[in-house]
Amino acid sequence: MEKAVVxxxxxxxxxxxxxxLGSTYDLYGITFSYGQRAGRxxxxxxxxADALDFRQHKIVDIGFMKDLYAGxxxxxxxxxxxxxxxxxxxxxxxxxxVFLTIASTWAYTLNAPLxxxxxxxxxxxxxxxxxSFARMLxxxxxxxxxxxxxxxxxxxxxxxxxxxxxxxKSDLLGSLWxx
Numbered sequence: 001m002e003k004a005v006v007x008x009x010x011x012x013x014x015x016x017x018x019x020x021l022g023s024t025y026d027l028y029g030i031t032f033s034y035g036q037r038a039g040r041x042x043x044x045x046x047x048x049a050d051a052l053d054f055r056q057h058k059i060v061d062i063g064f065m066k067d068l069y070a071g072x073x074x075x076x077x078x079x080x081x082x083x084x085x086x087x088x089x090x091x092x093x094x095x096x097x098v099f100l101t102i103a104s105t106w107a108y109t110l111n112a113p114l115x116x117x118x119x120x121x122x123x124x125x126x127x128x129x130x131x132s133f134a135r136m137l138x139x140x141x142x143x144x145x146x147x148x149x150x151x152x153x154x155x156x157x158x159x160x161x162x163x164x165x166x167x168x169k170s171d172l173l174g175s176l177w178x179x
Contacts, residue, residue: 001026003112004160005103007096008057010045013118016172017162018052021116028110029057030103034095035066035076060102069093086125096128097137100159104141108154119161121168131164 004025008014009032018027029052031045042059049057071077074089083089100115107115119129127133138159148154162172 002114003028003055003107003110004114004116005030005107005110005112006054007032007099007103007115007117008045008049008054009118010041010043010048011118013120013162013169013172014045015048015052016169017116017118018048018054020162020167020172021114021160022052025114027052027054028106028112029054030099030106031057031059032099032102033059033061033063034092034098035063035069036092058106062098062102065098091126094128096126096133100134100137101141104157104159107157108145108148111155113155113158114160115157116160118172119163120172121163121166123163129161129163131161134159134161134164 002025004021005028006014006018006021008018008029018029021027029045029049031042033042046057066076069076069092071080072093074080074082075092080089096117096119100117103115119126123129138157142149142156145154149156
């Protein structure tokens with residue numbers, strides 16, 4: 001089977017995305033600790049990575065990002081109130097660009113053709129969840145590794161998300177129950 005690197009928070013979106021891909025790919029999970037308020041999610045990710053039979057699961061500490069975010073969002077600033085409805089203070093600046101770039105690095109070294117994250121159609125409020133963003137980042141990363149791809153030392157990657165397939169959160173949950 002082909003390999004897929006899955007950005008894996010342990011939340012419903014990433015668990016369901018991994019379950020959706022698990023029958024087609026050998027899964028390699030990568031979980032980021034970036035100073036988020038929901039620090040317990042790393043332990044939950046470990047549990048689900050075992051349950052989904054990941055080939056490997058890495059926990060990557062990028063806690064320094066919390067300092068760079070400098071209180072600009074409620075997910076990394078415990079002193080800010082989490083809004084009850086969507087508010088742009090929930091958005092962590094280009095978080096998925098950081099995650100996808102690091103995950104793609106691992107994918108290139110594994111010769112995995114797929115990098116996946118759990119963005120779905122309900123995530124349209126987050127610019128770095130939109131399919132257009134993923135396509136542009138995919139093109140940039142493959143361009144940055146063009147010589148390795150051309151020489152066949154590396155494989156071209158595809159960034160995949162449920163959003164790109166038109167899948168909603170409920171579609172993803174259906175994928176989980178199908179496993």
